[in-house]
Amino acid sequence: MNPLTMERRAFMKWVGVNAIAASLPVALTACVKSSADVSEKAETSKPQASKPIRSDGFIDVGSMGNLSESGSFRYQMANGNSILVVRQLEDTTKIQVFSSVCTHRGCNVGWQINDQDIFCACHGSRFSASGEVTTGPAESPLQTYAAKVEGDRILVKLT
Numbered sequence: 001m002n003p004l005t006m007e008r009r010a011f012m013k014w015v016g017v018n019a020i021a022a023s024l025p026v027a028l029t030a031c032v033k034s035s036a037d038v039s040e041k042a043e044t045s046k047p048q049a050s051k052p053i054r055s056d057g058f059i060d061v062g063s064m065g066n067l068s069e070s071g072s073f074r075y076q077m078a079n080g081n082s083i084l085v086v087r088q089l090e091d092t093t094k095i096q097v098f099s100s101v102c103t104h105r106g107c108n109v110g111w112q113i114n115d116q117d118i119f120c121a122c123h124g125s126r127f128s129a130s131g132e133v134t135t136g137p138a139e140s141p142l143q144t145y146a147a148k149v150e151g152d153r154i155l156v157k158l159t
């Protein structure tokens, strides 16, 4: 076999192995970062309306019929954030709206019908039906939004 050909083959093998080795840390970092972002963290920036904002500043996020048996639903914003719409306990014709972003480290919270509170599964924080912290590690209440019901429609003001 021609020695020049062998050298080229050895060089190409060396370049191929080193190119793969050099790209592994970048690929692994991208995989780890994207899976953590999706599984645990909610976006922490301010919610943005995905529907037109009315002249009074409210947006229509759904109907009372969207409230499941649990009395709540989550509404996804255009930026990926979401709000938690909960039927009021004392007057089921009214609703309350919270940011679904936990004030501890930003996971999504959810309404717990059996406990009548809002729970964050990441580290166990609990919030009352008015958004106040009842069990840490969260220290701050959930952000609330002005909301009202017109006919069957649920309207939320995000500012």
Ligand code: FES
Residues within 6 Å of the ligand: 102, 103, 104, 105, 106, 107, 120, 121, 122, 123, 124, 125, 136, 137, 138
């Ligand atoms: Fe909610 Fe930690 S992120 S309790």
